[in-house]
């Protein structure tokens with residue numbers, strides 16, 4: 001590699017509610033560009049919060065002269081980057097939304113963007129799409145689900161924000177209307193509701209309303225561990241006839257295993273299995289039936305394939321989790337998902353919520369699917385003007401938005417708000 005460019009950006013995000021609070025009006029992402037000695041550039045994307053930036057910089061410094069094809073060497077170099085203990089002691093990832101926080105997971109969340117950028121550059125150099133570098137696609141398009149959120153019409157008055165055109169969704173009718181917009185705009189046929197926001201009865205009513213409006217369509221509910229075991233079991237019983245799966249109803253492997261013993265509804269997770277180390281206990285206890293992979297924190301596209309192979313071995317399903325992300329990551333997700341043989345659930349993606357991107361052309365959902373790019377590399381092109389614009393926003397921020405904090409955003413409206421203790425219900 002002749003050089004690595006790191007560009008933190010702030011991207012507009014609508015006021016999406018979750019059990020911790022609400023999304024801030026702008027969210028940080030990091031764009032990684034690696035440049036080969038031949039002048040080929042590869043791009044990757046990951047979380048842009050401070051704790052990731054402080055690992056990305058020393059990793060970038062170690063990469064001069066490194067071959068983009070030497071991915072194993074890249075991971076060895078990442079292992080050498082020191083993690084500040086204060087970033088991990090007693091912490092969970094984004095207040096628990098993404099499970100445990102370990103030094104390895106932090107490193108993996110950073111090196112994943114470099115791995116994607118190297119694969120992009122290597123693919124361009126060889127004239128091959130990334131999926132070919134991963135062994136080849138087994139499908140031509142990857143299916144995504146509509147990611148429904150309770151949301152406010154806009155961010156609080158007086159807060160600098162971009163306006164979105166989705167309107168408010170705070171009750172079953174609002175959620176059904178949002179789902180209809182998703183189907184009209186993108187053709188999605190399966191739906192996930194981010195729950196843990198209102199008491200379970202209201203969220204059960206929203207799922208029932210969806211089932212009535214979209215009979216037979218796969219539905220999921222994800223309260224991010226906000227419920228007790230008895231509440232989880234009750235919701236599973238009440239919605240068992242319409243749910244494709246229930247996602248992280250209760251927090252932790254033991255609680256999930258208890259729920260799983262009491263219900264036939266499959267349980268999915270992106271909270272209790274987010275590292276390889278957590279797999280043995282969760283799988284032997286039967287705590288989860290679907291693991292939602294995420295190439296960002298699992299450590300890239302090849303690790304995602306390894307995770308899928310382990311899941312296959314244990315008869316556990318696999319699909320994909322998503323946080324706020326841009327088109328580079330959607331392309332990376334699509335490439336790797338196209339190579340996973342047993343992908344039986346539509347993947348999550350926040351992309352429809354992101355009106356802003358750093359690409360010259362946005363990726364398109366057609367019938368809820370993204371066509372797997374066959375152009376060399378990821379098949380996307382960075383728009384340098386957009387990148388500069390979003391980076392300028394990051395530079396101009398006084399630091400308040402550079403680290404995601406959904407509870408802080410909620411305090412603007414409810415000054416006493418603190419991240420709720422779980423189980424909340």
Ligand SMILES: O=C([O-])C(=O)C[C@H](O)[C@@H](O)C(=O)[O-]
Nearest residue numbers: 018097224270321322323324
């Ligand atoms: O559990 C999940 O699916 C997520 O954590 C996805 C996102 O983080 C979502 O909850 C969010 O951004 O509010």
Ligand SMILES: [Mg+2]
Nearest residue numbers: 222247248270
């Ligand atoms: Mg989840």
